[in-house]
Amino acid sequence: MSFETISVVGLGYIGLPTAAMFASRKKKVIGVDVNQYAVETINRGEIHIVEPDLDMLVSAAVQQGYLKAVTTPEPADAFLIAVPTPFLPIENESEIPKPDLGYIEAASKAIAPVLKKGDLVILESTSPVGATEQMAEWLNEARPDLTFPQTHGENAEVNIAHCPERVLPGHVVTELVQNDRVIGGMSKRCSERSVELYKTFVMGECVITNARTAEMAKLTENSSRDVQIAFANELSMICDELDINVWELISLAxxxxxxxxxxxxxxxxxxxxxxxxxxxxxxxxxxxxxxxxxxxxxxxxxxxxxxxxxxxxxxxxxxxxxxxxxxxxxxxxxxxxxxxxxxxxxxxxxxxxxxxxxxxxxxxxxxxxxxxxxxxxxxxxxxxxxxxxxxxxxxxxxxxxxxxxxxxxxxxxxxxxxxxx
Structure with a gap:
């Protein structure tokens, strides 16, 4: 089944460029956001964020009728959820921050009424391991008349996958096209259909895995960078105490x-x-x-x-x-x-x-x-x-x-x- 209408839920730094990229390939795209200002701005053919070349993409897509923004989801063939995943409030500094999946839950419940047999739902939001399965449960609870991969596997009427964004701010438009994508479906069929969707504009390789591994892949990439930066930051504080120029030291090392x-x-x-x-x-x-x-x-x-x-x-x-x-x-x-x-x-x-x-x-x-x-x-x-x-x-x-x-x-x-x- 081909994807003629694509809905992107969340029109921020990732959602809007993604929506514009599908629209640039002559797909009908419905962008969804709770921010009325963002919706109105996009429907004028303008953007509410700063990202090189995105303004031209959005302007052309809106003028040609391939992209529109709304506050309430409408029927589509594929739904991409790109909403924030912040932390839950913590009571003291020693407490470990825990992810807040409230935006994902709200997005799931918002699209549930317009889901139909044959639809594909992809979670793009960076998420803790298990979030895609949780999203599938929320959808199942809201639409018991449809079947989902956690109970019907390859025969599910609605396919679900996780595909984390892996782009660099300031280079999003280019990297959306050129970067490889990690695609984790809740079944083989879910993954295959997700690859078909992303190949609309992705020139990089679409690498298939399962949903949990795809979730962990994004977290691993950024945690690896965090550990490497921490080493450099700790080194800088040590060198300051020892009266050593840390930048010269790193250059030599x-x-x-x-x-x-x-x-x-x-x-x-x-x-x-x-x-x-x-x-x-x-x-x-x-x-x-x-x-x-x-x-x-x-x-x-x-x-x-x-x-x-x-x-x-x-x-x-x-x-x-x-x-x-x-x-x-x-x-x-x-x-x-x-x-x-x-x-x-x-x-x-x-x-x-x-x-x-x-x-x-x-x-x-x-x-x-x-x-x-x-x-x-x-x-x-x-x-x-x-x-x-x-x-x-x-x-x-x-x-x-x-x-x-x-x-x-x-x-x-x-x-x-x-x-x-």
Whole structure:
């Protein structure tokens, strides 16, 4: 059975590019989102997020009638669920964060009334192991008149699979097409039909496995990166105490043919690497010891950076005894969770800047070339030129390309990215 109408539930950083990509291949696409502003923006042929080349894709798809956005699901042949999977609230810092599947449950119950025999449902949201099976149960409970893979296997009337997104913000449009896809169906038939769907635009290989392994594959990819970053971040704190330039050290160590150490930073952010390891830890807390420790190291790094700022303030006042903390202006360079994008989700740079603004009596400036406004009463968004002329303490947090071109000669610099030292 071919897929003529495709529904994408969740029109954020992954859902909207995916919807636009199917529409660019002349498929009828119905995008679903609870955000009325996002729906109205897309239906004008515009986008509510920042992603290179996406605006042209969406504009063309809407103008040609292949893409529309709605707030309530409509019948389709395939449903892709790309909604957030945040954490449940925790009561204390020692508690292990647990995933909140509420958005997936809501999306499942929203599409259930319009499901029909022959439909395919794919969970794209990064999820803990077992989430796809849980989604299938929610659908089964809502539609007992249909059959699903957990009870009818290859003969199920509705097919279900997990296919995690594996794209890099800033390169989503290209990587959606070129990257390999891991596809985990709840049966062989589920996987085969999912491959057929993605091959509408995917040029990379579609590799088939089961749903649980597909879920774990995405979590493993990001947890591996988190562990590697934690090693670099821990090394940076050790080297600071031993008066060693960590960037020079890593450069020297990487000359070994079998060593490839990553670069340290102010922490780990974004909706993947800072989140996904906890999905593994929460499932197997007694076994995931290295993954858990890496998370704690990376979560501590912003605290360490803030302490370095406090030391710089004390040193500045010692050198300038006629001034008070209120006279000191601190500039924080970068707020996004990685270079050259506008995405502030789970950003350690943003958290560091907000923390400084909370305790510092003087002015706190933020330089973020990729956003136009910031709603925080104690932080002033300024240009690079303004920061260089008004700042006493410079805090480098994100190595945006614009920052690599400037020279900061002041004595008081906290460089978490190593581009000025």
């Amino acid at each position: 990487n000359r070994h043919p079998r060593v490839d150490i990553l670069q340290p930073g102010p922490g780990v952010g974004g909706h993947c690497i800072a989140v996904d390891p906890w999905f593994i830890v929460s499932k197997t807390p007694q076994k995931a010891k290295i993954i858990h420790t890496a998370r704690k190291v990376n979560d501590h790094k912003p605290v360490w950076v803030v302490e370095k700022v406090k030391v710089a303030i004390a040193e500045f006042l010692n050198k300038n005894p006629m001034k008070t903390a209120k006279d000191i202006t601190i500039a924080c360079y970068g707020l996004a969770f990685k270079p050259d994008i506008d995405d502030l989700r789970e950003s350690p740079a943003l958290d560091i800047t907000k923390t400084i603004a909370e305790f510092h009596a003087g002015k706190v400036l933020a330089i973020e070339p990729n956003i136009s406004s910031l709603s925080h009463e104690n932080i002033t968004l300024v240009t690079i030129d303004e920061s260089l002329t008004k700042t006493d303490i410079h805090v480098m947090l994100v190595d945006h390309k614009q920052f690599k071109k400037i020279k900061v000669k002041d004595d008081f610099i906290i460089d978490a990215k190593g581009i000025w030292k």
